[in-house]
Amino acid sequence: MAKSIFKGFHRLSSLSYSIMAQLSHPASSGSARISSALPAFFSPKPRDFSLPNSSWGPEMMRLYEHYNSQCEVETEGGEKCNGPWRRLPSYNRVIKYATGGVYLSKIIQSKARLFTRNIREPGAAFEYVLFVNSEEQKCVCIFQAGHLLEGPPGHVHGGAIATMIDSVTGTHGTFLSGPVMTGNLNINYRSPIPLGSTLLLESSLDKKEGRKTFISCKVTSTDGSKLHTEATALFVSISVSHLILGK
Amino acid sequence: MAKSIFKGFHRLSSLSYSIMAQLSHPASSGSARISSALPAFFSPKPRDFSLPNSSWGPEMMRLYEHYNSQCEVETEGGEKCNGPWRRLPSYNRVIKYATGGVYLSKIIQSKARLFTRNIREPGAAFEYVLFVNSEEQKCVCIFQAGHLLEGPPGHVHGGAIATMIDSVTGTHGTFLSGPVMTGNLNINYRSPIPLGSTLLLESSLDKKEGRKTFISCKVTSTDGSKLHTEATALFVSISVSHLILGK
Numbered sequence: 001m002a003k004s005i006f007k008g009f010h011r012l013s014s015l016s017y018s019i020m021a022q023l024s025h026p027a028s029s030g031s032a033r034i035s036s037a038l039p040a041f042f043s044p045k046p047r048d049f050s051l052p053n054s055s056w057g058p059e060m061m062r063l064y065e066h067y068n069s070q071c072e073v074e075t076e077g078g079e080k081c082n083g084p085w086r087r088l089p090s091y092n093r094v095i096k097y098a099t100g101g102v103y104l105s106k107i108i109q110s111k112a113r114l115f116t117r118n119i120r121e122p123g124a125a126f127e128y129v130l131f132v133n134s135e136e137q138k139c140v141c142i143f144q145a146g147h148l149l150e151g152p153p154g155h156v157h158g159g160a161i162a163t164m165i166d167s168v169t170g171t172h173g174t175f176l177s178g179p180v181m182t183g184n185l186n187i188n189y190r191s192p193i194p195l196g197s198t199l200l201l202e203s204s205l206d207k208k209e210g211r212k213t214f215i216s217c218k219v220t221s222t223d224g225s226k227l228h229t230e231a232t233a234l235f236v237s238i239s240v241s242h243l244i245l246g247k
Numbered sequence: 248m249a250k251s252i253f254k255g256f257h258r259l260s261s262l263s264y265s266i267m268a269q270l271s272h273p274a275s276s277g278s279a280r281i282s283s284a285l286p287a288f289f290s291p292k293p294r295d296f297s298l299p300n301s302s303w304g305p306e307m308m309r310l311y312e313h314y315n316s317q318c319e320v321e322t323e324g325g326e327k328c329n330g331p332w333r334r335l336p337s338y339n340r341v342i343k344y345a346t347g348g349v350y351l352s353k354i355i356q357s358k359a360r361l362f363t364r365n366i367r368e369p370g371a372a373f374e375y376v377l378f379v380n381s382e383e384q385k386c387v388c389i390f391q392a393g394h395l396l397e398g399p400p401g402h403v404h405g406g407a408i409a410t411m412i413d414s415v416t417g418t419h420g421t422f423l424s425g426p427v428m429t430g431n432l433n434i435n436y437r438s439p440i441p442l443g444s445t446l447l448l449e450s451s452l453d454k455k456e457g458r459k460t461f462i463s464c465k466v467t468s469t470d471g472s473k474l475h476t477e478a479t480a481l482f483v484s485i486s487v488s489h490l491i492l493g494k
Contacts, residue, residue, distance in 0.1 A: 115404035157362035159410025
């Protein structure tokens, strides 16, 4: 089954599934709508790792509040409506069903966990939350790098940085173009990132050409003044029927 | 201190430290010589993650034996001497002192762990061992991908693949050129890797130009017939005094 689903695929993040569920209900503003439609296996509801926890430092919380406050705005009449940004939920296992019970995958691997969410101890590894802005075709990620991500002594491993870039641009690519796979990642490391840092990843669309989506990503300090890493990514669209039905 | 050591560095793997220790005693054939010279803080000796454990499958073991048997060969006179390959030990924390008591770093972060060795459960995440061949200037890595490395359902995360490529080429770069930092990683994803797969990473020197070392890496099935990922990496040499003394 795995082979039939992924025949010809390069890479597709599990994050895509939460986005697909989210996109199928664009008016919903959180994970509640998704989990309410999930089978009992997932009840009461899967943990959403993109919500604040006790390990988040002041800088992480400040940026979270900054973007989260722009997810819902009040009209002049006092009614609430969607703002320019939307927070994306994040789970650590494959969501078998999307909203409405659409069957996404027959693969049930009870032990498998999303690479970026495979450690439950808050603050130890990847702490991050993504926000997307449809109008500006941008995606931002606030990322706090824990002590289990070490490469050079006291600094974040190049592979952990690549992992965050892949996750953020892959999610952005799926948001822009529907289901995609990563074709290429080209990463330039400019300056090392101390463990414990809070960082901003900004992903922006460069161009779309047929089935290809080109995205750029920068990893900077939270005020944008210090450039740590920059990358380009190429994603290739895959058909939804191929993804969902394995055909 | 961290800043003074890493001023101008991009990335340097902790793995480099084990290599530096290894290289300082080229006639030694394992981790024993290194750990015997370490201060009591590390005693009895740190766990070497590159040795076989119960999670290693038959394919992983077969390849391990294949390369390990070439690390020591018998002469016609019956004496044992170094073979063409050498196994590199792998630890999950910074080694403060190399063989002979050379002081490498003042940073002691008791909780920090190498990203690729941050999960102790055998077989759950990255299981791998590296062998280097000085004469051929090649490095091979046998890698078994555990269930906690998931990206696409049932398959290895692109970031986890990038992490292994960065680790293997970074180690190879250090072996070839002494202390280096990663400047660039350019990765092409050709076909997805099912979770649980055993893979071969082959790293080879392309060229050296001044302070730059260019390395290529392929991720294939263990018999080399299926290409999953290919990459080029650029490493920039850094001075040893800069590394060790922070000057």
